Amino acid sequence: MLLINTYVYVRTLEDGEDVIVSKNISAVLSQHPLGLVFDIDGTLSPIAPTPDKAYLYPGAAQYLEQASRFAHVGIITGRAVTDGARIVNVEGLTYVGTHGLEWCQGLPSTHDIALIPEAVPYTKPGQELLDLAEKELVPQIPGLIVQRKSIGGTLHYRLAPDPEQARATILATLKEPAARLHMHIDEGKRVVEILAPLTINKGKALRRFVEHFALQGVIFAGDDRTDLHGILEIARLRQDGYAAHGIAVQHPDTPAALLEHADTVVQGVEAMVQLLQQMTIDISEQKA
Numbered sequence: 001m002l003l004i005n006t007y008v009y010v011r012t013l014e015d016g017e018d019v020i021v022s023k024n025i026s027a028v029l030s031q032h033p034l035g036l037v038f039d040i041d042g043t044l045s046p047i048a049p050t051p052d053k054a055y056l057y058p059g060a061a062q063y064l065e066q067a068s069r070f071a072h073v074g075i076i077t078g079r080a081v082t083d084g085a086r087i088v089n090v091e092g093l094t095y096v097g098t099h100g101l102e103w104c105q106g107l108p109s110t111h112d113i114a115l116i117p118e119a120v121p122y123t124k125p126g127q128e129l130l131d132l133a134e135k136e137l138v139p140q141i142p143g144l145i146v147q148r149k150s151i152g153g154t155l156h157y158r159l160a161p162d163p164e165q166a167r168a169t170i171l172a173t174l175k176e177p178a179a180r181l182h183m184h185i186d187e188g189k190r191v192v193e194i195l196a197p198l199t200i201n202k203g204k205a206l207r208r209f210v211e212h213f214a215l216q217g218v219i220f221a222g223d224d225r226t227d228l229h230g231i232l233e234i235a236r237l238r239q240d241g242y243a244a245h246g247i248a249v250q251h252p253d254t255p256a257a258l259l260e261h262a263d264t265v266v267q268g269v270e271a272m273v274q275l276l277q278q279m280t281i282d283i284s285e286q287k288a
């Protein structure tokens with residue numbers, strides 16, 4: 001995919017055909033109040049071999065800070081809110097963690113974290129499943145990383161010698177106990193997610209963010225399966241009269257549905273950060 005012009009991209013469809021995507025982000029950027037909402041991993045941070053090795057792409061923190069002077073900037077991540085905020089580490093943003101379950105109106109070091117009350121009953125069942133994963137799966141799968149969150153957690157099998165076999169073993173081992181404990185199992189990039197069985201997701205979190213700040217315009221960017229909820233919510237917000245624009249960050253493993261429903265597709269984290277820089281320049285010029 002080539003950047004032809006500011007905000008005009010070539011989208012490569014599944015059949016290999018290139019189409020020009022030129023929906024106008026500028027029209028959204030001119031709205032007030034405006035929101036800019038980003039996923040972290042694969043969007044502002046290159047996918048790393050382990051969760052702890054992930055870092056924000058150079059320049060991204062500076063652009064987020066600059067953008068936050070003119071817009072409400074949100075981070076909506078599948079990571080725990082403290083973990084997501086550790087990576088981004090910009091004061092003045094809204095941090096939403098664990099796929100929408102945890103909220104913090106600033107860095108958790110200086111602001112309280114609010115856990116969605118409906119999620120609380122799933123704290124213990126989530127811990128039980130993760131205990132089981134540590135006991136039964138860690139000894140079987142070399143390289144498996146168990147990442148605990150306030151509710152549920154994530155099993156990372158990227159470093160397993162046979163990732164597909166590891167995935168199958170994890171899913172088979174967790175199926176029955178997850179059903180018994182009423183927990184939901186989902187998947188992401190080389191991860192199995194242990195989630196509360198709630199309808200809260202990145203789309204619901206995005207809608208809540210829009211309503212909380214009474215936004216007129218909003219842009220959401222993401223790259224993974226869970227970000228599809230955010231991209232689809234963008235379309236619903238548009239139907240409801242908001243100016244809204246969804247950006248998919250394309251990698252070889254980005255889900256096809258995300259590319260299909262996004263308004264703009266950018267090639268990788270570097271292109272996303274370039275677009276963030278351009279958006280930051282636009283809003284600072286418009287709103288200064």
Ligand SMILES: O=P(O)(O)OC[C@H]1O[C@H](O[C@H]2O[C@H](CO)[C@@H](O)[C@H](O)[C@H]2O)[C@H](O)[C@@H](O)[C@@H]1O
Pocket residue numbers: 039040041042046047048049050051052054076077078079080147154156158188189190191193224226227
């Ligand atoms: O939906 P997301 O907000 O993207 O959260 C999904 C998971 O993202 C992170 O894992 C991913 O990034 C890691 C670091 O680059 C990579 O090692 C892993 O393979 C990816 O799946 C995060 O660590 C998880 O907690 C999130 O659940």
